[in-house]
Amino acid sequence: MSNIILIGYMGCGKSTVGIRLSYRLKMPYVDTDKLIEKEQMTTISQIFETKGEAAFREMETECLKKLFENKQDYVIAVGGGLVLREENRTLVRKLGKAVYLRAKPETIYERLKDDTTRPLLQCEDPQGKICAMLKERGPIYESAAEFVIDVDGKTFDEIMTEIEETVK
Numbered sequence: 001m002s003n004i005i006l007i008g009y010m011g012c013g014k015s016t017v018g019i020r021l022s023y024r025l026k027m028p029y030v031d032t033d034k035l036i037e038k039e040q041m042t043t044i045s046q047i048f049e050t051k052g053e054a055a056f057r058e059m060e061t062e063c064l065k066k067l068f069e070n071k072q073d074y075v076i077a078v079g080g081g082l083v084l085r086e087e088n089r090t091l092v093r094k095l096g097k098a099v100y101l102r103a104k105p106e107t108i109y110e111r112l113k114d115d116t117t118r119p120l121l122q123c124e125d126p127q128g129k130i131c132a133m134l135k136e137r138g139p140i141y142e143s144a145a146e147f148v149i150d151v152d153g154k155t156f157d158e159i160m161t162e163i164e165e166t167v168k
């Protein structure tokens with residue numbers, strides 16, 4: 001399968017870049033968070049609150065498995081924590097080309113400082129949490145990805161062009 005899978009931390013631009021890239025490449029677009037919200041008929045925040053993060057991680061794996069039923073290739077944006085599971089990294093590799101949109105903590109904090117939809121960042125010190133999580137997750141994103149693109153200071157158009165040139 002030759003899906004293009006966008007991975008990376010919350011706020012790195014997976015959804016925005018993914019939607020635009022899908023138009024440009026004339027490929028359909030799908031977002032695992034949105035698929036889960038649709039299936040559960042509620043928001044990610046509510047899922048975390050009522051069922052817990054572990055249940056959400058199970059849903060992510062199930063969601064990934066269903067993507068293998070697609071008859072054509074998609075641009076797929078996955079939740080920022082999806083590739084933390086080894087099993088999911090294997091599934092992502094089988095699905096296609098994984099591109100890590102790598103962003104610095106400052107870029108992410110600027111984008112997400114007023115966001116209320118990311119349960120993991122509703123805490124006293126979101127800036128500190130972003131730094132700590134990126135330190136831990138950075139190497140995992142890198143190991144899960146076939147390609148890495150640095151997004152800081154770049155426009156969405158520039159990022160898309162880089163992805164197009166990199167994956168072809």
Ligand code: S3P
Nearest residue numbers: 009010011033079080081118119
């Ligand atoms: C998460 C990222 C979120 C969402 C959930 C957990 C994470 O997706 O799946 O809040 O663990 O990084 P986005 O990366 O699309 O914000």
